[in-house]
Amino acid sequence: MSMDFNALAQQFTEFYYNQFDSDRSQLGNLYRDESMLTFETTQLQGTKAIVEKLTSLPFQRVSHRITTLDAQPASANGDVLVMITGDLLIDEEQNAQRFSQVFHLIPDGNSYYVFNDIFRLNYSS
C-alpha cells in the first residue's frame, strides 16, 4: 500500500494545482457537499461555497510551486492525508508567497474527493 498512497498524493496534488492555476472554477469535481475548506481565516462547507470562494479570489494569474509533499494513510479505509508546502506566485508580483496546505482525501469508487482542505499563507513574523 505504501506505493499507493504516495503515488495518489503526488498525482492528486499535481492535478489539483494544475487545475487551480489554469481554471480554478473547475475544481468543484474534487469536493462534495460535506467537504470543508479553511482558506486563511474563512471557513466554508460544500462544493458550491468552496468553488465560489476559490473563483472569487482577487487575482487573475496564479502559479503554485511545490516545495515539499508528504503523505500518510489516514485510516484503514484508504483515506490519505497530504501536506504540501510551497510558493505561490500571483499576477505580476515578483516575490513568491510561502504557503502550507493540507488535504484529507477519501476514496469514492475509483476516485477520491477532498473531505478536508486547510490553506494558509506563511507570512513572516
Add this chain to the structure above:
Amino acid sequence: MSMDFNALAQQFTEFYYNQFDSDRSQLGNLYRDESMLTFETTQLQGTKAIVEKLTSLPFQRVSHRITTLDAQPASANGDVLVMITGDLLIDEEQNAQRFSQVFHLIPDGNSYYVFNDIFRLNYSS
C-alpha cells in the same frame, strides 16, 4: 460540535508544544503503535520509534511559537485535523525557523491520540 473540535485542537496543540519544549521524551503518551510520524524526510511508525526520533533531535533547548492554528472535523467519529504554522527557536540561535505541522487526532475514550503527524521546516526557496 464546532466549539468542541476547535477547543480540542487548541488545547491539544498547546499541551503538545509545551511538553515538547519542556521534556519531549514524555510525548509517547500521545501516540499509539499505529501512529505515524513524518519528520522532514524521515518516516516512522509506532510510539517507540517516534519517541526515539524526537528525543534524538540534535538540540537541547527548543521553543515552538504558534502563528496559525486551524482545525476541522476529519470524520463523523470525532476525528480532528489540525494544521499549525509557526516558528521554532533552537538553542542559542537568533533566527527562528518557520515550520508547518499537521496532526490527525483520533478519540480514545475521554482522550485523543495522534494517528498522523507530519512536520516540515519551511526553508526559503
